[in-house]
Amino acid sequence: MSNNAELTNILVCGIGGQGVMTASEVLSMAAIQLGFDVKKTEVAGMAQRGGVVTSHVRFGEKVLSPAIPKGEADILVGFEPAEAMRWAKHLKKGGVAMVNTSRIKPPVVNVGLFEYPDNPVEEMRKNGVEVYDFDAGEIARELGEMRLVNTILMGAISEHLPFDAQVLKDIIVERFRQKKPELAELNDKAFEAGRKAAAKSAQSAA
């Protein structure tokens, strides 16, 4: 279809409250800084109550439709493995998925109405998706702050973006310097930890 070849499409998915919107916001900021046109979708209200949350980030010369068509995402960032699996078909051929393997089971699975997939990442690979996976939740715990999952995942995808990883890192760290300076250093560390974890996942897959 059309002019999409020149666009970069990043689909961020997870669950209400995980920080999906913040991730797509910093990605957008980076793209703007580099002079691209950007569109980013938001989710508000009810959907955030533990429901499925996605944010589409598109940037390039000129972005028209705000939603990434199925089969056209370059990168899928999965804050949760079953959610990554749910949106896997949004990736284009040759797209990559970066997946946090910490699972969050919804009440409908909890009460036994539905099964959680045995191995979402394996399912994705079976379907031809190139997946990098690691437990971002565990790294966040080690760093002492669960809310770092976001920055860890940003570090992890930073090598797959059509611009230098440092641009994204600077934006994240600067945001914290402005808003919560005491967390700036820690986010720097988290970003690097994510980067390393992704590289390691690449090796084990190779």
Place this chain on the structure above:
Amino acid sequence: MNAIVKAIADSRHLLSGNEALARGVWEAGVQVATAYPGTPSTEILENLALYPDIHAQWSVNEKVSLEVAIGACVVGARSFCAMKHVGVNVASDALMSQTLAGVNGGLVIAVADDVGLSSSQNEQDTRFWGRFAHLPILEPCDSQEAYEMAIRAYELSEKFGIPVIIRMTTRVCHVKGLVTVGERQAYEHKGFLDDPTKWVMVPTHAKELLKKQGSRDVILKAYVNECDLNRVEDGSDKRIGFVTSGPAYLHVKEAFPDAPVFKMGMSYPVPIEAIRAFGETVDKLVVVEETEPLVETELKAAGVAVHGKDILPKTGELSPLILDKPIRELYGENVDDLADPDLPVFPRPPTMCVACPHLSPYYCLSKLHKKIRIAGDIGCYTLGAGHPWKALDTTTCMGASISMALGMTLGASDEDKDKPVVAVIGDSTFLHMGMQPLLDVIYNRGNVTVMLLDNRTTGMTGGQEHAGTGFDIHGNEAPRADFEKIVVALGVNPDRVRRVNPYEMPTMFKAIKEEINQNEPSVIITDQPCVLTTRFKRQNPLKVIDGCTGCANCLSTGCPAIIVTRRETETRKSGKEVEKAYVEIETTACTGCNLCVSTCGPDVIKPVSFLEVAKNVQ
């Protein structure tokens, strides 16, 4: 403070459609802005409230909100009102008369349609209000246009002397794009226009104004065909010319970049003659609109041959991909269905939060549901219809719980006539449209038990203040409506009004059981704050110590912090098989509300701190 408030002229910012529209409204020199929250419109007023020199307020409902804005425009200010699509149903009484009177200062109403129902009870096409109320409809396709059209709408409102509706959709409201902003205009206040023949809507005046409305229609129709908000974008592939508006325009441009497009920025009145002329330049016309075939129908009625909903979906959001197949078939191409199914994953519907104060009322109602009917309302507590409670029989629109409950008692069959009916309603919803129904119950000597779930916020739309929270839109202290006094003033016997702490489950259960057995109306008011607000105070988290018997009672609370670790089928001595579910509590998520403690038979749910203290003692 939000950076956009301080943005200087000609600077560029990444703004959502709602943020951009708010900026435009502020720049237009608006003095009074009102709204009642509703997804996807809520952030418009939240953003306007951040700007200086503008009065922004939450009103109790959309009708009141529109009337406040109308009042401000009558005395000569520019005024603004925002609402979600269903809000217009509530405000329509004011709208349908004010359209005859028109405006003095400019009046713009932004209505956000939840196309695709991300968070609504229905899907409504606001453009029909343009036709119904004889008013112009502007349709931005993105943030930049939302900003520009806000300013433009005030010019049009004053040029034609009528309110103008800006129709937004979820994909405009909640998409961020780059916007170049300007600065606030100094608006020359018009002063009160002293003219009872214009403002006093009695039949003699209205008859004259109806005639004027007729001539106004003619002027608007002429204008829309020449207006620069509607434009032709030429293309080399003349086989199909698209007629489109809003985000659908972007989808068309993305999917068919070479096709000629008639882009409507003002879609009502329909620019029929301009489209007819455009049609002469292409082989076929296709109208791509969300959601109903409004433009299509008007064009067909005017003898313009078009395709539209005969080939395109009649509900929900459009996208480049959705357009692809039907349009390529119209091109005569052979289209294989390459639909690649998604990988199957369980559904993940929204849930109530950990420790939500609505959990306990629903736990109790679900245990009593066999004996009672439960009329629901709209808010986070509508989730009580889902798992594990399944404790709602109806939900229609805001405020309908109490009135429908009355109807359910009156219309019950003989075998049902002794079944108590409970209405469940939230604090914001009660003040929006719940007081009149309760008065109706009293006046007509009905008997309904009202559960007023007061969590001191408008939870479902993201936690807005309202007349019952004690704070205004800026977070400043405001007079706080006293629910107990209100319901007593409406006529409920003071002995039948109770305040209950929902975390005290046994008290809650007892209160409901007692009140449903009274032969007069009763009101049970819960009084603990929403967990997503700063008013909620976390306690020490809980933990399941050894000894879980797998009874799964605690799971019936629906608290998402309780996780099943193991399931088993156990055969009792009697030979009966029982399902066991052993649990743990996710300590990082748990806020220590203690609700589950009272449901635990073996009493093995304990505060984490207590355990640690005990360990230290050992």
